[in-house]
Amino acid sequence: MYNLLKGKKGIIFGALNDKSIAWKVAEKAHEEGAEFVLTNTPASLRFGDLDVLAQKTGSKIVAADATNEKDLENLIKETMAHFGGKVDFILHSVAMSLNVRKGKAYDDLNYAYFQKTIDISALSFHKVMQIAKKNEAINDWGSIVALSYIAAQRTLSGYNDMADSKSMLESIARSFGYIYGREKNVRINTISQSPTLTTAGSGVKGMEGLIDFTERMSPLGNASAQECADYCVTLFSDLTRKVTMQNLFHDGGFSSMGMSYRAMEMYNKSLDNPVDLSGMK
Numbered sequence: 355m356y357n358l359l360k361g362k363k364g365i366i367f368g369a370l371n372d373k374s375i376a377w378k379v380a381e382k383a384h385e386e387g388a389e390f391v392l393t394n395t396p397a398s399l400r401f402g403d404l405d406v407l408a409q410k411t412g413s414k415i416v417a418a419d420a421t422n423e424k425d426l427e428n429l430i431k432e433t434m435a436h437f438g439g440k441v442d443f444i445l446h447s448v449a450m451s452l453n454v455r456k457g458k459a460y461d462d463l464n465y466a467y468f469q470k471t472i473d474i475s476a477l478s479f480h481k482v483m484q485i486a487k488k489n490e491a492i493n494d495w496g497s498i499v500a501l502s503y504i505a506a507q508r509t510l511s512g513y514n515d516m517a518d519s520k521s522m523l524e525s526i527a528r529s530f531g532y533i534y535g536r537e538k539n540v541r542i543n544t545i546s547q548s549p550t551l552t553t554a555g556s557g558v559k560g561m562e563g564l565i566d567f568t569e570r571m572s573p574l575g576n577a578s579a580q581e582c583a584d585y586c587v588t589l590f591s592d593l594t595r596k597v598t599m600q601n602l603f604h605d606g607g608f609s610s611m612g613m614s615y616r617a618m619e620m621y622n623k624s625l626d627n628p629v630d631l632s633g634m635k
């Protein structure tokens with residue numbers, strides 16, 4: 355514990371259960387002295403365990419669908435009334451694709467689902483920030499973080515329309531980061547996290563194979579949800595006040611790799627004539 359967030363107040367979107375990245379961020383932010391409001395959709399509040407987290411961290415829960423502007427207005431209003439003022443940080447940890455859920459292939463997408471994917475996983479980030487800004491809900495030098503994935507830059511089999519929504523999410527962070535930074539010194543970044551076994555993560559086809567692959571490819575191994583929480587807390591803290599408009603890879607080095615010895619070893623096993631890899635390390 356470093357008391358990195360002592361006196362800071364925030365809003366945390368997207369904690370569903372104790373596997374959620376947002377759940378780990380809330381626990382860590384609490385440990386570091388922050389107070390926050392927890393929010394998720396009314397349906398997630400019924401089926402998830404958010405009340406357990408709220409009790410553990412002494413937090414208020416406000417239901418909001420992150421695509422619904424009225425819900426977001428209400429969330430901001432209730433949060434400001436609860437704290438008697440502005441907040442210092444927001445975590446956007448929200449994503450969902452019905453095309454992925456329903457097994458629609460990328461060349462056979464349902465466009466109503468596609469629009470919903472973009473609305474939930476990318477546009478909602480813009481809506482949260484626009485409504486927060488118009489209500490003057492964030493203190494100067496505040497920090498906003500959204501969670502992204504490397505499928506924004508590189509094609510990964512099975513990630514489907516979530517890839518397009520992550521590209522848009524990262525672009526929104528830059529575009530809004532310019533304006534909010536210029537006017538209020540508020541910084542906006544995305545963290546591009548390793549594949550992680552959460553409820554959303556498990557929905558991606560072949561997730562376990564992908565996790566094994568990225569683990570073998572990354573010199574530091576995959577980053578866990580807990581480690582992602584550690585990183586988020588540094589971005590909410592005053593130690594990172596000049597970091598903005600960035601997509602920050604938190605992936606054990608995966609994004610800079612082409613091929614690793616450990617992955618090559620595995621691939622080699624499947625060849626008809628495996629190569630002698632000794633001396634390659």
Ligand SMILES: NC(=O)c1ccc[n+]([C@@H]2O[C@H](COP(=O)([O-])OP(=O)(O)OC[C@H]3O[C@@H](n4cnc5c(N)ncnc54)[C@H](O)[C@@H]3O)[C@@H](O)[C@H]2O)c1
Nearest residue numbers: 368370374375398420448449501502549550552553554555
């Ligand atoms: N799990 C991974 O492998 C991984 C990797 C990189 C990035 N991410 C990103 O991390 C974030 C959190 O996902 P997670 O892996 O913790 O899974 P999760 O399923 O625990 O969290 C996703 C959350 O989004 C919420 N949500 C869905 N629709 C919503 C809406 N309309 N309004 C408000 N909330 C809504 C869900 O209720 C849930 O709490 C997502 O943006 C995800 O894309 C996940």
